[in-house]
Structures are given as structure tokens and as C-alpha cells.
Amino acid sequence: LWSAPILHCGPVFPGGFYVTLVSDPFDTERVGGRGVKMVKLSMSKLVRGFRDIFAPESDAFAELEAAARRIFKIYGATELRIPTVELKELFIKSTGDTTDIVQKEMYAFEDGGGRTLALRPEGTPGVVRAYLENNFAQNNPVQKFFYIGTMFRAERPQAGRYREFEQIGFEYIGNSSPYADAEAILVLKDIVTEFGVKNYSVKLNSIGCPKCRPAYKDALVNYLSSRKGDMCEKCCERLERNPLRVLDCKIDGAKFKDEAPKMVLCAECEEHFAEVKKTLDGRIEYTVDTNLVRGLDYYSRTVFEFQAGDMAQNAIAGGGRYDGLLESMGGPSMPAVGYAMGVDRTILARAKEQEVKKQEGYFVVSLDKTCNAKAFEIMQTLRAKGVKTDGGLFDKNLKTQMKTADRWGAAFAVILGGNELAKGTVMLKNLQTFTQEEISVKDLYEKN
């Protein structure tokens, strides 16, 4: 018993106390005998990096998800719902065992059956696993999937960076054509536009394939090793794990940029990239950024990133081609391209652009008890017509009801008092222009 962890037992007593067994029998605070302690019940707290999302932010989530579903449907993509938990090794194999995501940000745990599982840190591995496991490669190889769900990474939280965050992802499997790359980028653009983000920029690059990248990587590592003395500590680490990142270093990356060997794409990659750019020209504004590198191991050829906002976490979406991933996971050789969009960051980007609160619908006000029944009837009739209608605070005074109408964002107040009730009319007040008119209830219904 004494080695057991703290056990809660028994009911909560008045004053918010409950009895608990503690593992240390010599606990000095014990009150009820050996190892038994009265503890003040404390309000459960939100876990760091996790959060509650209320309206209007929760509305924005629903809006973006709806916009994405509309656009994906137009592009012929189908929704794939993947599980939140996978075997940990899936992420090690696919995301890459050198990435920070796998090395230190995964929520991994052992379940009761001795399996080592992990909360998904990204969606692509699950989608690919589902594709392979259900043998799409044989039966119906070309697939356009999208998914919507929250991901988990144990990073230090910051604005636009949470430990549980939502991503909307797109994976186009089985098409090696540069048009597939363009399609992935354009479907993303259409969603961002549909949702209403205006100020964003698109960065594009090609990081080559297993034919041309290793040669470049070797040349770069060679060069950088010779310059190790000029590098910051962190870059020396980067040199081991992800040498391309050294050129991005804010401390002294610029020193090497000009001298460092340049990426030379092989003929096939060059042609592919040229075709992608040609297809995008005139359809989307973008800039080629030869320093754009993805942090995940599986990318090849085309990589891209959508950026918006002024904070450090300005990447609202990122992705690229991953032709080698399926084969490296034990599947057939199968090309693929995809991306993930950070829902929170996209919403944040739009919120900074527009702060106008929109007013819509009716708020029904009743001035005294004799009018309440009729007022409620008006509310339900408008609702039956599909019009956003609120109200019902009939016990409150007029001032409070009007204030509430304003606060809840109604466009019109429908005011019903004894005079109107007798005549079968209402006062219809436009809350934006301050004007009002008396109209019959019948007219009110017919307007909607």
C-alpha cells in the first residue's frame, strides 16, 4: 500500500477537502492516521500548451474547415480520417529519426498491451500507412486525400505554437507529374483565398532527388567542415544533422552563402522544377527561395511554404514532394506530393487583417409580460424561416435587452410592447443606423 501512488478516495467534504492516501507514510502533513491526508481540492488546471477555444475563434475554425472541404471537393480530393495514435516507430521511420519532431517533441507512451505508441505529430505518416495497409497501390493507386485533425508536439508554447494544434493536410499519391505539384499548391491557395487571408507570400524551391542531392550535400559538408572555426556552436550540430540549415543560420549563415557550393539539379529534376514553375506562372505569385529547406526527412524535389503574419511563426502552410517515402516505408515505389496547413496560424493571420465584427439577424425584445408569448412566437417563426434570431431576455428591462442585442451582434432589434401588440405590429430598429420603423408582424415575416 505504501508504495502505491497517491490514490484519491472518498467523497469531497464541505469546504472542498477530500481524503487521499499518500505513498509516504511519514508525510508530516497527514491528519487521519498513517499515510492518510486531508487535501484541499484544487481546481483542475489546463495543461501547458493546450487550450480551450471559444467563439468567435471556434467559429473561425469551423469556417476554415468548411472552406477547405468546399475547395477539396472541387479538386476531387476525398476526406481520410486517420487515428490520433499510431505506433511510435511509424513516425521514426517516416518523419525521420534525425528530426526534432521525432527526437524530442513526440508524446510517446506505452499502452497496457506493451505497445509503444505516440500521439501523431503530423498527418502524412498516418495517411501513407493507411494507403499502404489498404493496398491502394495495387487496386487504385492514384489517390487525392485530405485530412483535418489535431497534432501534438511537445515544444515550448508561444503565440501561434501550441502543443495540440490543428492541421488541414493534402496528400496526392501516385502522380509524379509536375502538374500534381502545381495542383497541390493551387488547391492550398484556393483554400487560403476562400477563407479570406489576403496578405501572404509563397516560397518555392527544389531540393533535388536521391540522384543529385547527395552530391550537393557532400560538397556542402566538405566546404562547411573546412570553415568550422567560423561557425556558431549550433551550426556545428546542424552540420551533422541537416547541413542545409547552416546556410539559414541568422548568426553567420550569410558568411557562407556566396562561397558555398550551389545546388545543381540533375536534368530530370531541373526539367520537373521548370515545368512546375511554368504551370504556376500567372496562376499564383511566388518567389523562388533557394534556401528554403524542409525539416522533415522525406521531402524531395519541389518544396514550398506559405507565409503570413509578422510573428516568428509565420509559416501557415508547408509541404512538398516525397517520392521516396512510400518505398522507404516498405511499400512500392510510388510518387507523392502534399502539404499541411496550420489552422491556428491561418486564423491568426486573417484575424490580424480584419477586425470588423459583422452584425446579422434579429434580436427580439419584449417590454412587458403580456407581450412575452407573442415575442417568443416571433422568434420561433423567424428561426423556422432560417433567419438567425436571438432574444428571450424578457424579464430584463429595455435598456439591458437593447445592450444585449448590440453585444450579440444583431443587425435589427424587434421591439414588442403593449401598443404594438394591440395593433399587430412591431418596432423594427436598425442597430447600425439607429433608425426604426413600425411594421406589421406579417410584413416582418414576409421580408424573410
Next chain:
RNA sequence: GUGGCUGUAGCUCAGUUGGUUAGAGCAUUGGUUUGUGGAGCCAAGGGCCGGGGGUUCGAGUCCCCUCAGCCACCCCA
């Protein structure tokens, strides 16, 4: 994960070299002698001063620990 800043009412913030019962604005609730909100007036409610420990006659204030948020790094969406 590393470094810096912050934490007092629902929100934004005052709070003096440590000293009575911790304040303001906005918000909320009620009233304004009975029908009009987004700047009228009057009144009221609302505080584990993030949490724990220490120093002291006395801590919102000083010290230590801890939790959380923000910023930068790191990384990524």
C-alpha cells in the same frame, strides 16, 4: 529544450523606502418613478495580489522554489 520579460477584480492596469479594511477605468447586476443599445446619472456585487515556502512585529511589495503566459532562439504548420 535554452535565454529574457511578465503574472493584482471578467478585461486593461495603479499600488510610494515593507505599515490600517488592496484601488481606478471599462465590463457585470440593479435602479434612474416605467418605451430605446454602441460615451447620461446613482448604487451594488466582484480579489487564495498565479501557487508553495522563507525573512519580519507586519509581505501585493524582499528572498528561494514552482506553475503559467509572452518574446527571442531552436524547430515547424
